[in-house]
Amino acid sequence: MPSPRAKRDVLSISDLSDDLGRLLSRSARLKAERSRGTVRPTRPGRNLAMVFEKPSTRTRVSFEVAMNDLGGHAIYLSSKDLQLGRGETIADTARVLSRYVDAICYRAFRHVDMVELARWATVPVINALDDLEHPCQIVADLLTMHERWRGRFRGRRLAWVGDGNNVFHSLLLGAVAMGIDLAAAIPAGYDPRPDVVDAARALARRSKASFEVVRDPREAVRGVDAVYTDVWISMGDEAEREARETAFRGYQVNNDLLSLASPDAFVLHDLPAHRGQEITDAVLDGPRSAAWDQAENRLHAQKAILELLLPPARPRRRAS
Ligand code: CP
Ligand code: NVA
Numbered sequence: 678m679p680s681p682r683a684k685r686d687v688l689s690i691s692d693l694s695d696d697l698g699r700l701l702s703r704s705a706r707l708k709a710e711r712s713r714g715t716v717r718p719t720r721p722g723r724n725l726a727m728v729f730e731k732p733s734t735r736t737r738v739s740f741e742v743a744m745n746d747l748g749g750h751a752i753y754l755s756s757k758d759l760q761l762g763r764g765e766t767i768a769d770t771a772r773v774l775s776r777y778v779d780a781i782c783y784r785a786f787r788h789v790d791m792v793e794l795a796r797w798a799t800v801p802v803i804n805a806l807d808d809l810e811h812p813c814q815i816v817a818d819l820l821t822m823h824e825r826w827r828g829r830f831r832g833r834r835l836a837w838v839g840d841g842n843n844v845f846h847s848l849l850l851g852a853v854a855m856g857i858d859l860a861a862a863i864p865a866g867y868d869p870r871p872d873v874v875d876a877a878r879a880l881a882r883r884s885k886a887s888f889e890v891v892r893d894p895r896e897a898v899r900g901v902d903a904v905y906t907d908v909w910i911s912m913g914d915e916a917e918r919e920a921r922e923t924a925f926r927g928y929q930v931n932n933d934l935l936s937l938a939s940p941d942a943f944v945l946h947d948l949p950a951h952r953g954q955e956i957t958d959a960v961l962d963g964p965r966s967a968a969w970d971q972a973e974n975r976l977h978a979q980k981a982i983l984e985l986l987l988p989p990a991r992p993r994r995r996a997s
Contacts, residue, residue: 686803726780749983813979862891
C-alpha cells in the first residue's frame, strides 16, 4: 500500500519560505480573476474548521470567503462554544476535527497550543495568529508590497516601528526570505525573540538581505520605501497597557516621521489600528496608506495557501 501523503502545516511563515514566490503569483492571478468576476471553484467539497480563541474580523471573514470562492465550506468555531472551552483536550479536539474536515485554521493565545493541535491533527493546520507568529498576514503583506514595487523585492527597504511581536516575527522571516532589507525600531524590553532573530539571520545570509534592530524610529525610517506598524497592545497583552503606552510613546507613525522616508514610501498596518496611538488618522486615511489593500489581500493570499495545502478532492465513486 502506498503510504499516505504527509500532511503539511503552516505554523510559521518559514513553513512557506520555499513557496512564497509561487504563492504570490498565484494570489495575484486569483485576485485578477475575482475582479473580472471569473472566480473558479478549484477545491469543491473541501471543508475547513476555524478554531478561534480570540476575536477576528479580517482573518475570519477572509478565510470564510476564500473557502466559499474555492467551492468548499468553512465552519467557524469559537473555542468558548467547543467542548475545548469545558476542558476537552487540544489533542482530542484535533483528532475529532480531523475526521470531519480537510484542514484546520487556528487562532490561539499560545504557540505551544498551536504546536499541540498540529501534532495531533491528521489534516493540515494553519496558524491564524498566535503569540509567536501571524504567517497568513505576512503573505498578504508581501503581495501588497509586490504590487506596489512591481514585483521587485531585492534592494527594497522596509522599516518596522513598534513592538517586536507576532506580526513582526513573521514579517522579519518573510521579508528577509524575499531579499527585502528591514530596519526595525523597537523599544528596549520589546525586542523580537532571539530564536526568531537567529532564524532570520540564516535566511538573510541566503538571500543577501540585511536587517537591524535600532531604538530610534527616525533612524529606521530614513530613506525607506515602506513603513509598517502594528498595535502597541496585542490581544493578550491588555494587563500591560500602562507600561506599554509609556514604552511606545515616540513610536507613532505620523506625517512627521514619514517625512523622513522616501517620497514614494507607503504605509502598512495589519489592522485593527488603535488610531492616535501607533498611527495617526492622517496617515492611515491618507494617500500613502496601503492598509486597505493589505486587508483585501488577505483573501487572495489565503486562497493561494488553501490551494497549496488542499489537493482537489477525488471525485466520489457512485454506488453501483
Ligand atoms: N489583521 C488581522 O489578523 O485582523 P483580525 O484580527 O481582524 O483577523
Ligand atoms: N499584534 C496584534 C495583531 C492583530 C491582528 C495582536 O496579536 O493582537
